[in-house]
Amino acid sequence: MDKFDVEDPLTSLDGHQSDTISALFSSESDHMPSYNYFQCLKTSDFYVSFRQEAISLILQAQYSSNLDPYTQYLAVNYMDRFISWQEIPQGNPWIVRLLVIACISLAAKMKEIHFSFSDFQRDEGFMFDPPAIQRMELLVLDALNWRMRSITPFSFITFFVSLFQLKDPPLTQALKDRATNIIFQARNEINLLEFKPSIIGASALLLACHELFPLQFPSFETSVLSCEYVNEVSKFSSINCI
Incomplete structure (x- = not known):
């Protein structure tokens, strides 16, 4: 068995990247x-x-x-x-x-x-x-039906960041690091159990964007909320405990 990467749990899947991303979103409810x-x-x-x-x-x-x-x-x-x-x-x-x-x-x-x-x-x-x-x-x-390759909020960070098309690798890494820390800090919050991992990951990333790049935040938010895989747009604003 390949080493499990909690940030990229579907690395062992064959096929195109779009197929992998689609599988990630379609499977996340099984890991909640x-x-x-x-x-x-x-x-x-x-x-x-x-x-x-x-x-x-x-x-x-x-x-x-x-x-x-x-x-x-x-x-x-x-x-x-x-x-x-x-x-x-x-x-x-x-x-x-x-x-x-x-x-x-x-x-x-x-x-x-x-x-x-x-x-x-x-x-x-x-x-x-x-x-x-x-x-x-x-x-x-x-x-858990032996589903141990868990899909977590971290699994979606790289995908959502790719939507921003940032050109500076250090800034991209800083954004990922801050979003990751926000997710860790919120792990005790009971209210987050109601939301899918993708929603938590996107919300943490948007909060990190707002902190680090306030001027670019509107365009970042538009990129995330217009994503074809995000079908719970109204819930972003309701996650107040992150």
């Missing part, structure tokens, strides 16, 4: 949590607390296991999708920890980077044996 999950988070304190604790543990892996932000984002994606399709029993606080380590492990495997169960668990003050972790990984894989 269910709509019922978003509604549940709006009404259930348990699921809000569960998700907050899970994300906090995943982010701690940056320090205990030296995981990069993309791997962490992928683990959060797996966690959200799993919870959206699998009911979580209350009264078992260990479940969130086992789920987190399974999601991080799967994300690390997809990224082909080293992740130490023992180092992470020792620093976080809990311990599960490898068979228990592997069983949880299988539960996650089953709930």
